[in-house]
Amino acid sequence: MSIQIEEKGQTRTTALQGIWTSVFRNPWPSTDLERSSTSFTNFFLHIHPVKVHKHTLKPAYTLGLGLISFFLFLILVVTGILLMFYYVPSTTQAYDRMLDLRGTVAFGIFLRNMHRWSAHGMVAMVFLHMCRVFLTGSYKKPREFNWVLGVMLLLVTLFLSFTGYLLPWDQLAFWAITVGTSIAAYAPLIGKEIQFVLLGDSTVGQEALLRFYVLHVAVLPAVLGLLVAIHFWRIRKDGGLSRPEEPTPRPPTPDPRPPSRIYGLQGFVRGAFNGGAPEDSVFSWPNLLLAELFVFVLTVSVILVVSLLFHAPLEEPVNVMHPPNPAKAPWYFLGLQEMVSYSAFWGGVGVPGLMVMLLIGVPYFDRNPKGVGRWFAKERLLANTVFLSLVVLNIIFIIVGTFFRGPNWTFVSPF
Amino acid sequence: MQSRRTALTWLSSVGLFGSAVLSAVSNLVFIKPRATYGQPMRFAIGKPDDFPPGTRISLDVKRVCIVREGNKMAAISTTCTHLGCIVGISDTGFACPCHGSRFDQDGNVTGGPAPKPLPWFKLSLAPNGELEVDKGQAVEAGSYLNV
Numbered sequence: 239m240s241i242q243i244e245e246k247g248q249t250r251t252t253a254l255q256g257i258w259t260s261v262f263r264n265p266w267p268s269t270d271l272e273r274s275s276t277s278f279t280n281f282f283l284h285i286h287p288v289k290v291h292k293h294t295l296k297p298a299y300t301l302g303l304g305l306i307s308f309f310l311f312l313i314l315v316v317t318g319i320l321l322m323f324y325y326v327p328s329t330t331q332a333y334d335r336m337l338d339l340r341g342t343v344a345f346g347i348f349l350r351n352m353h354r355w356s357a358h359g360m361v362a363m364v365f366l367h368m369c370r371v372f373l374t375g376s377y378k379k380p381r382e383f384n385w386v387l388g389v390m391l392l393l394v395t396l397f398l399s400f401t402g403y404l405l406p407w408d409q410l411a412f413w414a415i416t417v418g419t420s421i422a423a424y425a426p427l428i429g430k431e432i433q434f435v436l437l438g439d440s441t442v443g444q445e446a447l448l449r450f451y452v453l454h455v456a457v458l459p460a461v462l463g464l465l466v467a468i469h470f471w472r473i474r475k476d477g478g479l480s481r482p483e484e485p486t487p488r489p490p491t492p493d494p495r496p497p498s499r500i501y502g503l504q505g506f507v508r509g510a511f512n513g514g515a516p517e518d519s520v521f522s523w524p525n526l527l528l529a530e531l532f533v534f535v536l537t538v539s540v541i542l543v544v545s546l547l548f549h550a551p552l553e554e555p556v557n558v559m560h561p562p563n564p565a566k567a568p569w570y571f572l573g574l575q576e577m578v579s580y581s582a583f584w585g586g587v588g589v590p591g592l593m594v595m596l597l598i599g600v601p602y603f604d605r606n607p608k609g610v611g612r613w614f615a616k617e618r619l620l621a622n623t624v625f626l627s628l629v630v631l632n633i634i635f636i637i638v639g640t641f642f643r644g645p646n647w648t649f650v651s652p653f
Numbered sequence: 654m655q656s657r658r659t660a661l662t663w664l665s666s667v668g669l670f671g672s673a674v675l676s677a678v679s680n681l682v683f684i685k686p687r688a689t690y691g692q693p694m695r696f697a698i699g700k701p702d703d704f705p706p707g708t709r710i711s712l713d714v715k716r717v718c719i720v721r722e723g724n725k726m727a728a729i730s731t732t733c734t735h736l737g738c739i740v741g742i743s744d745t746g747f748a749c750p751c752h753g754s755r756f757d758q759d760g761n762v763t764g765g766p767a768p769k770p771l772p773w774f775k776l777s778l779a780p781n782g783e784l785e786v787d788k789g790q791a792v793e794a795g796s797y798l799n800v
Contacts, residue, residue, distance in 0.1 A: 413738065417751055420737035435684055439691040441716075441737075559713035561738050563750035579752040579766050582735055647753035647765075 273521040286522040287474060293481035293611070295520070295529055299374070300479065302533040303367035308466065309537040310360040315459065317353040325405070327451035329444045332407035333555040340552075347549065354550035356541050357399050361570050364395050372600075372625050375610045375618050376480035382601035384472040387465055389597045394462045396570065401454040403568055404447060408553040413565035415450070416442050421578060421586035429587075482611035563645045572639030573632050579647050593628070694789040700782055701726065701800040709758075711742050717774060717786055718742065720758075725797035728776045728786045729760050734769040747771065759794050770794065 251259070264280070267273040274288040293299065324343055325335050339346030368388060371377055377385035404415045419442065423433040438445030473479065520526075553562070567575045577585030609615030614622060644650030696715060704710055704721045711718040711731055716739060718729045731740050731747065738751035746763070747756040755764040760771030775790040776798045784798075 413751070416738060417736045420735070423737075431685075435681075438686050439689045441691060443691040445686065445690060559739070561750045565738060565751045575752075578736065582766055582768060586736075646748060646750060 267523055270521065273523045277522045283523065283527070285470060285474075286526055287478065288522060289519040290522055290526050291478055291481055291519050293518075294479045295525060297529075299611075299613075301366075301370055302529075302536075303363055303370050305530060305533045306537050307360055307363040307367055309534050310356045310363060310541070311462065311466070313356045313538065313541055314353060314360065317349050317356065318455065318459075320349055321353060322455060327405070327447050329407060329447055329556070332405065332447065336406045336408070336552055348545055351545035351548065351550045352541055355544045355548070357402060358569075359541065361395055361399055364392050365570075368392060368597075369625075369629060373622055374480060374613055375608075375615055375621075377601040378480075378604070378607060378610050379601075381472075381476045381480065384469060384476060385601050386598050387469045387472065389594065391462065391465050391469060393594070394458060394465060398454060398458045398462065399568065399570070401450040401458065404442070404450045405454065406552060407447065407556055409556060409560075409562050410551060410553045412442060412556040412558070413561050414567045414571075415446065416561075417565060417567055417575065417578075418571065419446075421574070421582065424583045424587045426587075480611045564643055564647050566639070566643075569636060569640055573635035576635045576639035576643070579643075695785060695787045697779060697783040697785050699784060701778075701784060704784075709742055713739055715786070717788070718747075719776075719784075722797075724800050726776055726784070726800055727797050728774040730772045730774060730788070732771075733767060734762075734771060735765070735767040740771070761794070
């Protein structure tokens with residue numbers, strides 16, 4: 239389909255076409271030039287480079303995990319804003335509003351399900367995305383700082399999930415936050431202060447609910463959005479997604495033109511296609527766009543199906559006098575809670591703190607430049623083994639905390 | 654000329670950076686509440702006669718357990734020193750439902766991850782004859798109030 243703009247004034251443009259072309263500067267692309275300028279002149283498509291390396295589009299390389307995380311975030315923003323219309327951050331009303339979502343609000347329960355399952359999904363996908371980036375060695379030069387931004391994004395995602403956990407004001411929420419904020423109090427020197435500022439009081443109550451609400455709906459999404467923007471921007475500036483080094487560097491084709499002082503835009507981008515042949519890359523429109531659309535539709539469909547099938551949990555309203563036994567944190571913190579049951583300081587602050595430091599430092603410790611852009615590269619055997627063992631250890635702790643812990647945190651068998 | 658420009662650059666940089674730090678600090682001061690709206694630290698719990706001798710009554714909302722042995726009374730915290738759950742009264746003392754910490758009758762740790770014994774709070778008799786607990790003042794374990 240193509241819409242003609244003007245052919246040297248010969249074809250008359252109708253008023254409708256005039257409006258159309260005032261909004262969309264390009265015709266529906268049919269030539270390579272139009273395909274480039276579509277990516278270039280459209281505000282929303284402008285985030286893409288005009289061309290991407292073919293390797294970037296291999297589903298088995300990225301598994302689409304970063305994109306899935308981002309689309310889940312979009313779903314969370316939309317459903318979250320809708321839920322805000324009916325939510326009141328008050329200890330006397332919050333739980334009733336949860337019941338209203340079930341009973342009277344149109345699609346209320348469905349929106350809450352979508353929000354809840356997307357939140358769980360986002361934590362899982364961000365974590366898996368981090369595993370993908372590590373196992374393909376993609377944090378190496380020049381992408382070191384984008385990895386650090388990724389670690390921050392993981393932490394903000396967890397904090398977003400944690401603050402949202404309190405809002406239904408049910409037993410699950412209250413006790414998980416009681417336990418979680420007490421862990422913060424074990425931080426050396428300023429632990430008690432952190433807990434007090436976070437809760438606005440010495441125990442979880444109205445002040446804590448209001449504070450968590452503000453963090454959850456305003457502060458943290460803004461921080462996350464900003465970090466995501468920088469994260470994406472840096473992908474472009476660091477030369478696109480990581481890929482294996484070219485097998486044989488092609489000899490540079492001699493340029494017949496005299497050197498000019500006009501720089502191509504790509505000249506400012508580190509490592510973008512230099513030495514790469516044109517046949518290694520494809521136009522973002524429509525190749526990258528269709529791939530993204532596919533991942534988007536897939537993500538939304540899965541969330542819709544899961545939200546139709548499973549309801550978000552809602553327990554009894556808060557009863558300060560009766561902690562559930564055992565009181566458990568959300569699943570992704572159960573590994574932490576399991577470690578905390580051995581030692582509050584080491585399990586809750588020491589070991590997680592070291593882990594975060596280690597994660598942030600990885601691109602600066604690991605100076606081996608080999609093995610970028612391939613899964614489980616042989617040259618990275620040591621790094622990958624260490625990383626995978628820590629991941630497996632964490633998963634084991636989560637499984638033990640989830641299924642093998644009964645009343646008073648005693649060991650029980652789920653079988 | 655050059656040195657004056659350098660000095661002015663330095664001065665304004667320090668000024669701008671200092672203002673940024675000051676506003677960050679004032680934000681921190683702002684979000685730390687000066688008054689809390691939750692439970693008061695000092696509260697009355699009723700007359701001594703409400704607690705018959707030989708009983709251990711746990712006031713879960715106040716997070717304190719009132720112990721009376723004969724004419725001696727005490728207030729022991731029921732907030733677990735591990736992660737802040739409310740400990741329940743068990744046969745041997747107190748037990749925490751969250752991570753399995755156990756305490757004896759006086760609040761000493763007998764098992765689990767709790768790092769410290771349960772604190773004892775100051776219990777006093779107000780002029781109107783009511784017992785008053787002050788959670789802001791911890792007393793040594795074993796200090797009773799005679800009623």
